[in-house]
Amino acid sequence: MTPAAGSDARALDECTVDAVDVHAFEVPTDGPGGREQDGTLEWDSTTVVLVRVHAGGETGLGYTYGDVSVASFAHSVLAPVIEGGPVSSPPSRWERMGARMRNAGRPGAGAMALSAVDVALWDLKARLLGLPLVHLLPAHHDRVPVYGSGGFTNYSLDRLTGQLTGWVEQGVPRVKLKTSRDPDADARRLTAVRRAVGDGVELFTDANGALGRKEALYWAHRFHDEWDVRWFEEPVSSADLEGLRMLRDRGPARLEIAAGEYAFTAQDFANLVDGPAVDCLQADVTRCGGITGVLEVAGLSGVRHLDLSAHCAPAVSAHAFCAVRRLRHLEYFHDHVRVERLLFDGTLSPDDGALRPDTGRPGLGLDVRWADAEPYRVYGTRPA
Numbered sequence: 001m002t003p004a005a006g007s008d009a010r011a012l013d014e015c016t017v018d019a020v021d022v023h024a025f026e027v028p029t030d031g032p033g034g035r036e037q038d039g040t041l042e043w044d045s046t047t048v049v050l051v052r053v054h055a056g057g058e059t060g061l062g063y064t065y066g067d068v069s070v071a072s073f074a075h076s077v078l079a080p081v082i083e084g085g086p087v088s089s090p091p092s093r094w095e096r097m098g099a100r101m102r103n104a105g106r107p108g109a110g111a112m113a114l115s116a117v118d119v120a121l122w123d124l125k126a127r128l129l130g131l132p133l134v135h136l137l138p139a140h141h142d143r144v145p146v147y148g149s150g151g152f153t154n155y156s157l158d159r160l161t162g163q164l165t166g167w168v169e170q171g172v173p174r175v176k177l178k179t180s181r182d183p184d185a186d187a188r189r190l191t192a193v194r195r196a197v198g199d200g201v202e203l204f205t206d207a208n209g210a211l212g213r214k215e216a217l218y219w220a221h222r223f224h225d226e227w228d229v230r231w232f233e234e235p236v237s238s239a240d241l242e243g244l245r246m247l248r249d250r251g252p253a254r255l256e257i258a259a260g261e262y263a264f265t266a267q268d269f270a271n272l273v274d275g276p277a278v279d280c281l282q283a284d285v286t287r288c289g290g291i292t293g294v295l296e297v298a299g300l301s302g303v304r305h306l307d308l309s310a311h312c313a314p315a316v317s318a319h320a321f322c323a324v325r326r327l328r329h330l331e332y333f334h335d336h337v338r339v340e341r342l343l344f345d346g347t348l349s350p351d352d353g354a355l356r357p358d359t360g361r362p363g364l365g366l367d368v369r370w371a372d373a374e375p376y377r378v379y380g381t382r383p384a
Contacts, residue, residue: 013088015056020079023050024071024379027339037154038178039210046335051116053124055087060124064116064286071379074113077104090121094292111264118290123363133364134357137323143354144321150334151177161196168197171353176204190227204231211235213243224252233258244277256280261311269297273304280328284311285320298324312336315347318355343373
């Protein structure tokens, strides 16, 4: 027996996964010369891995951002685990997939693949019940505050200030730029940004782990004292827990140290909150195990009295992070906003500085724009 949308929970209990299909799309960046850059990396495209799970006449979708190998992992390792299995409890499928991944590799590509499948299962369950995903989750909020993020290090000053002031003009009260290993260039960039956005806007920086400990401490004080920066993300590598703790303890009191976007497992997050090493924890729903993973991290942040900030993937995060009691905000990242608008109908735009899940559509409220996506395909085949 398979239920139609809106049917009761008993029918849902008897519904099983009919099929899984996996796709990947590589979308070129729109940065100068077709490239974007931060403190440690340069890239020319963003790859989205899309997973669709079918049951009861409905289709749930989930996605992640990573190499095309993530698509192969989801197809060969995870899809067989959920095919023919029940759809009523995504966390139970999450547990089984985690066990299956033991020898294939859980962190990194494995965690990204798991995240995409888990999101698809939650989306499917919500669609089968005829509910928006936020109403299926234990929501504490009906909106997720955002901060505008981009500000790549290879942007001209005009493009940099234009991008960040654009978010402010949309009502977003906080913005973030990337910083580099070039102190003179960063000083010019920060001065231009602060002048452009004004004193009433919160200014964040992200070094992407580019600095050593003493460099980062020096910049922490300059950021705070000269440009009133309030958020310093990954000043050193997120693997340098001692360095993060040193900066948290010795940096300016009003400058928060943040990390967590590259945490893949529960232990990764436990390491960051032990001490703690950060003032605000971050989590990426497309890396940390999907919605089931976010719920675990939310519990950890709550008991450790730390706020949790969502890293990117706004279309999913807008639903998932409403279920985070100690929610801070969501990174409204230029690349992901652009790619999600290209690939999906039903994406959200900031309203009074926040994303509000569309409660008039089931699940995530997303539909794939196959005709627009097809030119960027690098894995899988278009559904008939």
